[in-house]
Amino acid sequence: MEERLLKLRHSLSHVMAQAVLGKFPDAMLAIGPAIEEGFYYDFLLPRALTPEDLQDIEQEMRKIIKGRHSFIRRELSREEARKLFRNQRFKLELIDELPEGEPITTYTHDTFTDLCRGPHVDNTKDIPINAFKLLEVSGAYWRGDERNPQLQRIYGTAFFTKEELDAYLTRLEEIKERDHRKLGKELELFHLSDEIGSGLVLWLPKGAAVRSALEEYWRSAHFKAGYSVVYSPHIARLDLWKTSGHWDFYRDNMYSPMEIDGQDYELKPMNCPFHIQMYKMRNRSYRELPLRWAELGTVYRYERGGVLHGLMRVRGFTQDDAHIFVTPEQLNQEIINILNLNLEILRTCGFSEYDVFLSTMPQKHVGSDENWQKATDALKAALEKMGLTYKIDPGEGVFYGPKIDIKIKDALGRSWQCTTVQVDFNLPERFHVTYVGGDGLEHQPIMIHRALMGSLERFFGVLIEHYKGAFPVWMAPVQVRLIPVTDKQVDYCRRVVVQLRDVGIRAELDDGPDRMQKKIRTAQQEKVPYQVVVGQREAELGQVAVRLRTNEDLGPMPLSEFKSMLLRIIDGHSQALK
Ligand SMILES: [Zn+2]
Ligand SMILES: [Zn+2]
Structure with missing residues (x-):
């Protein structure tokens, strides 16, 4: 991180600590560095912080910044420092750890003084008032040790302009929306269950459909490149892992051996x-x-x-x-x-x-x-x-x-x-x-x-x-969703599903109780590439009316034409929808 940004962010962590102390005079202060994406400060507080608290603290910070306070560096003796921070147990620990001979410095602005090496901005007026934001609170331990009391870490971020801040926040939002854990749940792709155990994945039918499409493509690409595919078991005798050297060099990543007929076996790490x-x-x-x-x-x-x-x-x-x-x-x-x-x-x-x-x-x-x-x-x-x-x-x-x-x-x-x-x-x-x-x-x-x-x-x-869950057609768990306009078209839709499945296209019929518009919305939410709406006219003419998940309407076309378009896109592993 460039020095200028580091100074800005680190100064804001001091201002934040002052605001927190104003609200909770008994707060214990741990550390508050600038980090890659912003800054944080760890506090021991009498109660859990709420989102409203963060807003209050942010407001208070703006007030402090407007006070145009200079940051003043001071060198202290160990004794002076111990006296100054006598009510701050974490700071006392830090002071005691500073090696003899190293200068002990503090930075003061307004009424707040922190044990700190700097650097800081010269004055709070150097902090743009509209280009920082407090983001969230998470749990942290003093020195990262779970045996120590749990602290609350307030994260914030800061830039030089509001535009930079907004761009960063938009990106954060985008990252959250794309989070595979969130989408994996919403789209029912995979599941992690405590009863199965940590770090062990259940591939749900829709995730498994993506995986088998990937595997199928992977196998054919390897076949063309001159590979043979093989299979091997999940366990092998411990002696094998001794010969390979894994037992000596990789044991920390291996599980305990299990005994079978008096011999030790090992789950394979490779x-x-x-x-x-x-x-x-x-x-x-x-x-x-x-x-x-x-x-x-x-x-x-x-x-x-x-x-x-x-x-x-x-x-x-x-x-x-x-x-x-x-x-x-x-x-x-x-x-x-x-x-x-x-x-x-x-x-x-x-x-x-x-x-x-x-x-x-x-x-x-x-x-x-x-x-x-x-x-x-x-x-x-x-x-x-x-x-x-x-x-x-x-x-x-x-x-x-x-x-x-x-x-x-x-x-x-x-x-x-x-x-x-x-x-x-x-x-x-x-x-x-x-x-x-x-x-x-x-x-x-x-x-x-x-x-x-x-x-x-x-x-x-x-x-x-x-x-963002909208896989290309060849990977999509459900490629085509058939939506009848009324119950009268259900039979025709069933026949279409059979015809598409016959050539390997993952088609399904929505014959649930919802109305057509709702079914289209559901299919959109599930990011199904093709929503095929079938009314009386389509059923009579052997046609399908095709909507893309991008909302584009391709209109009615003969079923055979739709089928060959799909096969061309799927077999070509295309990223396109038409
Ligand atoms: Zn500092
Ligand atoms: Zn290998």
Whole structure:
């Protein structure tokens, strides 16, 4: 954040603290920094704050600002500081922690003095009166420790102009409206139940319809790109995870073993060792490589309860995983193949802007420096050949090899990490994976791990927010809703539904008791792409009257014409509605 904005926001947190003290003279003050999106201050208060309190506090802040008070810096001895803040227990703790010799400073404006390093604006007149807003109150603990008393954190934001503030608030509103947890509930896409457990997702019929459309497309794209699809179980013997190294290096993310017939088994956190066992079931020749095995593999990883978030951070999820075994000579071309497939899939799903990162050799690593160099060069060459601009994350590679990460940008310009392509020298070594080369000798293949969407759960969450629940036709849970004008057209509508379903179109009939207008509204709210209204005339002529969810009226057309338009749009994975 630029210094000017930081000063403005931090000064407002002081003004807010003064206003809160005016209202609650016994308030205990904790800390009040400027943050990326604004500022906050933590208070210990005698009661919970209400939205009305926030309004009062904001009003009071404006009064204070209008007083044109200067911010005055002062240096104190530890003794003076302790005396000044004798009634503020959190401040006393902070004072005691300041190292000997470091100056203790306060900033004062009007009647309020805070223990603070600054910097601040010179005078409250430098704070634009109409470009800040208090946003919300949330719970926080002193030093983030749950054993400490619960504090109330007031969040606010501030800018230099009202226009900037308004733009920010509009964006906040937009983010709230797109929240996948809100839309997931309203549109009945998925459900998280305490009785199932935290971070474990139930895909409801409508969410599952989106997922199976995605999976179907994913499978056909992989088939065309020369992959085979495989399946593997959800548990495996603990020994396998010892050999793979996961038990030593990844145990914090794994669940406790379970015992079966006297042997320990582990829920899988990754799919790699399974594919390696498939590879090793017999000898492999160089003629078989590259070997591309893809799996929609469900894995389980421990995440702390506090970081779980809707579909974005969960404990059980399905990766669109693949492992590719290549000879060293094939590495370059294969990375290009992977990136091509990746961009095609992301584009089809509606994402055409990316941030690309190349992570290089970390301090702790396996494999020779020469191999690392070769692999890193291969990744670079592929990115350059594809004309992708990228940033280098020095030393951020995994210990077993360099990687490319791709973050996609959604409709609001927010970035989401999805794709990862990782070169691995480690697992082939640990599992003694080999192939017989043209020279008749055994060689070690290079393994590439890659996931394009990442986790289907997370990707679905991003899709919901990106499209605001209005999925492109090929993904839409319900593609066509048939709405009869009167009960007399119900039979015709039923026949239309059967005909559309016969060719794989997700059509359904609304034969409920609501009136036609209400049914259209319901379909609009559910973001059904096509609302087909059928009156006597349409029924007699074998037609349908088509409305789009954008409110556009396509008017009546022969059913056969509607059907072929839909199939063209669905099969082409088009983003368009007509
Ligand atoms: Zn300060
Ligand atoms: Zn893997």
